[in-house]
Amino acid sequence: MWHPRKEWAVVHQSRGLHQPTSGFSLGTWVFLAIALGLLFRVLYLHFSSPLSKVPGPFIATFSRWWLAYHGWRGDFHQLLTRLHEQYGDIVRIGPDEVITISPEAVKKIYGAGSQFRKSEWYRPQQGERKFDLFAERDIITHRNHRRLVNNAYATTSLQELEPYMDSAITYFMDTLHHRQEECLDLGLWLQLFAFDVIGEVTFSQRFGLMDAGKESEALRQIKKVLRSTSWVGQVPYVYKIHQLLLPIVGNRLALTARNGSLREFAVRQVQSRVLRGSDHRDMLGRFVEINKAKPVDFDEAALISMTASNIAAGSDTTAISLRSMIYYLLKNPNCMKKLVQEIDKATERMPPHSVVTYEQASSMSYLQAVMNEAMRIHSIVGHNMQRVVPREGIQIGEHYIPAGVIIGTSPYVLGRSEGIYGPDARRFRPERWLEDGQKYDLWSGYLAFGGASRLCIGKNISWMEMSKVLATLLRNFVVEFADANTEWEEVC
Template sequence: MGLWLQLFAFDVIGEVTFSQRFGLMDIGKESDVIKQIKNVLKSTSWVGQVPYIYKIHQLLSPIVGNRLSLTARNGSLRQFTADQVQSRVLRGSDHRDMLGRFLEINKAKPIDFDEAALLSMTASNVAAGSDTTAISLRSMLYYLLKGSRCMQKLVTEIEKTTEGMPPYSVVTYEQATAMPYLQAVMNEAMRIHSIVGHSMQRVVPREGIQIGQYYIPSEVIIGTSPYVLGRSEGIYGPDAKTFRPERWLEDGKKYDLCYLAFGGASRLCIGKSNGNPLDEGAFGND
């Protein structure tokens, strides 16, 4: 089931980015692009936590060759993305998808957002969007199947929302966001099994910062892991390791301050606007 959710997420990202499914649900197996994405994310995790690895790699790569998928200048993912961009440019289209928006920016600001930036942004959307969406879908399905009570509450809410709708109708974005228990299930799934496990690092401002009883000096690098924070009993109580969506209906505003599934504040992940609707669409339609 985990594989099928990965393939589903990848196909949906294709629709969002290119208005075109990749067809992996039809094939039923991973493509070379997905395999490369996995390698890219592995090397990104290393470089993100130990940046000097990148510098050492760049010095040695002329001798030992490329060993970080993150720095690959070719390969399945890049070629696939380049082909999609080239095809759209040649045939033209008025699709209001992500690629369409990128092309509009490229046309309006060709220097600030050149073809290399366009290709990089499009490839990043495919690489980051598909894998993270698959993780959240797997977490939601796993905990819902594990707890029949939660599953039944969600099914009841969906049935109430779709009552009177024709068979096989699609739940709209507005309907999905108006389902409080569905939203709670999504938050709880990404709290207890975060998309990102490593520390999200930040640099302390020049004036330093006082956090509670602790003073942290200027330009010190600090960070916290969404996985650790999401399971903190100091925040979520003694049942922090238990999947209980109701907590978000009881005191959601309090927990929102500590919810780092998509980062926070000015560093909020831009993919949140894609990730949540995909999860809502997958579980909001029965």
Template sequence: MPSNLSAGLEPSTTSLWSPIVLIFVPILTWIVYQRFFHPLAKIPGPFFASLTRLWITKHSWDGDMNTTIISLHKKYGPLVRTGPNELSISDITAIKTIYGAGTQFRKSDWYSVWQGHRKFDLFAERDEKIHGQQRRLVSRAYSMEALKDLEPHVNTAVSTFLSKMSSLKSSTIDMGKWTQLFAFDIIGEITFSQSFGFMEAGADDGSFQAIETALKSAAWIGQVPWLYWLHDSLAPYIGTHLGIAARHGSLRATAAREVSARQTRGSDRNDILSKLLATHTEHPQAFDAQALTSMATSNIFAGSDTTAISTRAIIYHLLKNPSRKARLVAELDAARAAGALSSPVSLAEADRLPYLQAVMYEALRLHPAVGMALPRVSPTSGATIAGRFVPAGTVVGANPWVIHRDAGVFGDDVEAFRPERWVEKAAAESEGGGKGGYGDMQRFFFAFGSGARMCLGRNISWMEMSKLIPTLFMHYDLELEEPEKEWETNCWWFVMQKGLHVRLQERTPVS
């Protein structure tokens, strides 16, 4: 009797255990392999990051990757495992290896989400040879010499900004919003020879939200690009439900409309579009109409946000540090009294103001626009990074927020806003100072990327900030509405800020 009962239970027990074994044995095998036998198993990092990309995807969704990764490097050292096959790097000696000229590290599949179906995309193109060819076609349009021709039209935007500030003086304003309105109008002026009119209206047309939505979407789905491409293949049947589609859809449509309008009305300015049109005429196959629209879209998408973020950072840190603001204002007043400063301040005049330059570098050091790693794929031969061999196919990347906090380069007080570090090290270098001087700080200044992939629009951004910041502080005394309150930030590729509410009081510049 017992024997028959036992025999009768065996099939049921077997059928119960079979699915459990089928599910949990592969999972357990995966965990054991990732933790003990994977080539990256000995590199420390969060437990779940070593097992699944959900860890890095979650932080990309949450918008805290810039601060999270700083903490991880403090805890684990120069190499941190942030994915089953991904590493974050803080060792500055690896920067040249990964990002320098002639590097064999290509951009990772994270960028495929940004590129979509574009054939011409300087930011996202992963083939270094193609990128080099494309960059050579358009680089002259973004050179500092080319942009200097457009400085009078930037002056127009600065004057409009000052006029708006005058109408808002003695009140509390959202300076964060106004810096973005300004930056967007500048893109219109120098790209299409016509402002978007956002400052005059005191509001945008919905583009800001479209850009923010696209950024947040791309930040997380870029960590699982297969999901993006699955969605893309199903889009004809299920519709489009990802914010990144705005970069390829509505924002591109806006750019195409502006290109068409600019061609219709014509312009006597030698704006960026005129140079791109000339390239199109000279190289119609290599730089076709779609490529031209892609470049115009990139100007609109990235040009406004990066400059607005950087401008906010400069203003915020100055207002949080009144003694540094006072030193900048004193430099501006002295230059104005000596007849060396006009209004709006010219780019050449700004370049001759050492403390202003130090303030700009320091603010962008503490708050670079990009707050996530710039991921690259280790070449077929692999590479040695921070004393460890990294096998072929490993995704590696350095985060500007981490690199800018290297005490060996920038000093022990890396969390402090101290523009003087740039002035002191520049002076020491001119007197024969060696390693660890101003040159190293410049070399590892990562706000605009590094090497051949350095941001093409950096000259535009630097010109805007060089003109707006000194002109604004020359004419107005700014104070934070709540000096003790910290602003809010979200890292969705760009580290965007909210809460820059300031009070304006007009001041009489020294004449």
């Protein structure tokens, strides 16, 4: 009785080991289910989505990662230019995102009273800060915060800030005088100057970059933050996942420096300024006044946030614009000659080497036209300034874009639109800003500083700085290309 049962057991087990399997394994079924789910998603987004009739590349119907890739590469402005050339005034660039260069649509999106709030693209930049004018997405919160600090940036405040700016410009001119006849990277020196100006107007003391003649760690951090933000903003959930895993994997995103090392840099500058004291009513002094008047609404965290924003936003943007102005003047010698003649005439009674006043620079019509033209043809913003379509939706030509969709425009592409600026849109021609009857069309494509309630709060300070330094530089020096055939490199 024992032996047969054992033999049966052996035979039974043997058959089990060698019997061929039939059907799919659990892993195969899971893979097929995921593949089919993705396929149905792609088909829905391509054919049944409310955006299915908006033209655009096929990959845009189901993925945002291709946008993240171009954000990382730094060629977003070139990508969006090509897409508009291929598909027209409105293009689908993501499963839930479109871009447009329609002047009517742009006015609705960014104009006065707009209810198009900022998208999730801005969330990683704000991080955990409760006070951030640039990245704040709630319209009412942004409005209330802006009212608190508006006076610190108002036109009436410029007169008090101008002497601090003059100090930095004088030092810049003296530095260049000692380096006459040298071949130098003027683009770098404009960056060092712009960063030192921020130190002067915010803390009554330059950061010392022009003394060192090279970038500081803080400036390098800003560049890393900008590149990181450019791609992470396209897939903002990456930031959320990163923050959850931060205790395990550590920091892996450079954009967090805006809430970390750059914030610490701002804190050190504030502490240094408080310790040494100053009778200057600089930007920090104004923030302290707001803090004392409204400590609940504008606490110390808000004060640090505003000073950090001054540092991060006020230097790179100004340097880019100054580079553009000088680059296009050098590429167009007739424009350079005309501008220098205007500057010389307006300042002929001034002592040598003195700094051009903002009042003088503002009265130079061709100078102002040159600045507007350079910022039109080479806007500092190349990517899509994302907004969210409100409840009522928006009609753009034959396309209705429903609520919740991300929409926007690229100021770089918009500023080169032939539909707004004519067949010579890509030609540097300052005279267009001095011609009668064209103002509305010109300004409808000009978003160099944003628009309406989201207009850059530091616009007045930046414009004064650029007007004064450009006029003073060309009054004192002849600037030439080291190699006229070398084109500049653009990184968005």
